[in-house]
Amino acid sequence: MRTLLDCNCEILVFRVTWNSIFNHKWSTFVQQVACQNLWDGPYRLLFCSSKGDKDGVMQELGKGVDTNLADYDKRTALHLASCEGCTEIVVLLLERGAHVNFVDRWGRTPLSDARSFDHQDICKILESHGGIDPMGLDSQASCCEIDSTEVDMNEATLIGEGAYGEIYLVKWRGTEVAAKTIRSSIASNKIVKDNFLKELALWQKLRHPNIVQFLGVLKQTDRLIFLTEYLRNGSLYDILRKKGRLDSLTAVAYALDIARGMNYLHQHKPHAIIHRDLTPRNVLQNEAGRLKVTDFGLSKITQGKDVGYKMTGGTGSYRYMAPEVYRRESYGKSVDVFSFALIVHEVNLGHIMFQGGPSNRGEDPEKLADKRAYEDSRPYLPSIVYPEPIKKLLQDCWHKNPDRRPTFEEIILYLENIQDILSIKACCSCVVL
Numbered sequence: 001m002r003t004l005l006d007c008n009c010e011i012l013v014f015r016v017t018w019n020s021i022f023n024h025k026w027s028t029f030v031q032q033v034a035c036q037n038l039w040d041g042p043y044r045l046l047f048c049s050s051k052g053d054k055d056g057v058m059q060e061l062g063k064g065v066d067t068n069l070a071d072y073d074k075r076t077a078l079h080l081a082s083c084e085g086c087t088e089i090v091v092l093l094l095e096r097g098a099h100v101n102f103v104d105r106w107g108r109t110p111l112s113d114a115r116s117f118d119h120q121d122i123c124k125i126l127e128s129h130g131g132i133d134p135m136g137l138d139s140q141a142s143c144c145e146i147d148s149t150e151v152d153m154n155e156a157t158l159i160g161e162g163a164y165g166e167i168y169l170v171k172w173r174g175t176e177v178a179a180k181t182i183r184s185s186i187a188s189n190k191i192v193k194d195n196f197l198k199e200l201a202l203w204q205k206l207r208h209p210n211i212v213q214f215l216g217v218l219k220q221t222d223r224l225i226f227l228t229e230y231l232r233n234g235s236l237y238d239i240l241r242k243k244g245r246l247d248s249l250t251a252v253a254y255a256l257d258i259a260r261g262m263n264y265l266h267q268h269k270p271h272a273i274i275h276r277d278l279t280p281r282n283v284l285q286n287e288a289g290r291l292k293v294t295d296f297g298l299s300k301i302t303q304g305k306d307v308g309y310k311m312t313g314g315t316g317s318y319r320y321m322a323p324e325v326y327r328r329e330s331y332g333k334s335v336d337v338f339s340f341a342l343i344v345h346e347v348n349l350g351h352i353m354f355q356g357g358p359s360n361r362g363e364d365p366e367k368l369a370d371k372r373a374y375e376d377s378r379p380y381l382p383s384i385v386y387p388e389p390i391k392k393l394l395q396d397c398w399h400k401n402p403d404r405r406p407t408f409e410e411i412i413l414y415l416e417n418i419q420d421i422l423s424i425k426a427c428c429s430c431v432v433l
């Protein structure tokens with residue numbers, strides 16, 4: 001018979017696991033629970049697994065507790081350890097027969113949880129044991145398909161070229177849109193193409209004013225072509241090249257647009273979306289002057305050795321690459337914060353940079369990334385160009401320790417404050433004038 005204590009335990013496990021997925025700020029709560037001695041009995045396995053307590057887990061398993069014991073929400077010890085980044089426990093549980101694809105009440109497997117919190121080591125371990133993520137990248141959701149007769153590719157105007165293929169301006173049902181063609185060397189590989197389509201299926205679900213809107217994939221074509229909204233002003237790279245250095249208010253507004261788009265990606269559920277290739281070329285501007293981030297997630301697919309993907313040379317990804325990515329270490333969301341800092345640095349330094357000034361533009365991007373990764377070198381921050389608060393922000397964002405970098409949520413708050421101060425100053429100077 002279930003005792004009141006059992007019920008309490010279940011409710012607490014529910015609240016703890018729910019919090020652990022959606023809040024991740026539950027350690028104090030767990031401590032309170034532990035103090036109340038409510039974790040005696042079989043649920044202690046779940047508690048020890050979530051806390052990374054290997055001895056505790058071994059003790060419970062030694063007592064004969066089922067490795068696949070699940071709580072009220074069908075969350076197992078493997079779910080909790082994967083969610084909390086307890087690699088050793090994940091390995092131990094798998095050795096002891098934990099079901100890698102146990103599905104909880106919300107349809108999440110341990111891999112869904114590990115991906116949500118970017119525990120990449122754990123993702124690899126789970127994947128090597130056959131783990132799948134039915135909620136996310138492994139979902140069967142298909143891309144919205146657009147009949148190719150609705151788009152006349154013969155009337156297309158070439159507007160750009162990237163690592164994957166060319167970009168054309170085309171008309172789809174009377175509206176100007178961008179058509180991105182993927183090189184046949186990439187698209188002819190079935191695995192790569194399937195992965196690409198999965199990423200596109202994920203992209204099509206996203207809706208945010210600072211994210212380029214995905215529209216669909218053209219069907220019945222021998223090439224892989226997809227449509228996105230068309231942003232008339234082109235990329236931030238082109239804008240900086242034409243306009244040079246921006247005034248402080250515009251620079252902060254640009255930084256905020258990028259940070260808001262990135263924050264949306266990083267807070268995406270069930271798993272965060274890491275851009276991995278955030279550069280001024282992947283930030284586009286519409287006619288209203290709003291910046292939008294594009295091409296997130298796609299880079300990861302084509303970086304496999306067998307695909308032959310090369311980062312776009314002089315202006316490409318090395319220039320904005322976080323040290324841990326260059327060193328091929330495991331990495332998380334904060335790699336995008338690092339790239340963001342380098343973009344904001346350029347936005348502020350615009351005209352000096354494009355006149356071949358101190359921004360290292362002439363330097364080989366790979367060497368630059370090497371120096372950042374191994375010599376901790378960072379761009380120069382002259383006080384005349386960078387006001388103290390921006391200097392501090394950049395230094396925090398390109399901190400060598402990824403854990404010390406702020407989140408985009410924090411960056412937004414910080415930039416909004418700077419924006420308020422700048423607006424007041426601008427307003428006061430108007431009055432004086």
Ligand SMILES: Nc1ncnc2c1ncn2[C@@H]1O[C@H](COP(=O)(O)OP(=O)(O)OP(=O)(O)O)[C@@H](O)[C@H]1O
Pocket residue numbers: 159160161162163164165166167178212228229230231232234235237238281282284295312
């Ligand atoms: N939706 C769009 N609207 C308007 N212009 C675009 C759009 N998408 C891309 N472009 C233009 O095409 C250029 C190339 O874009 P693309 O995303 O293919 O390459 P990239 O960002 O330079 O490199 P990579 O393929 O490595 O991301 C951009 O810099 C931009 O000028």
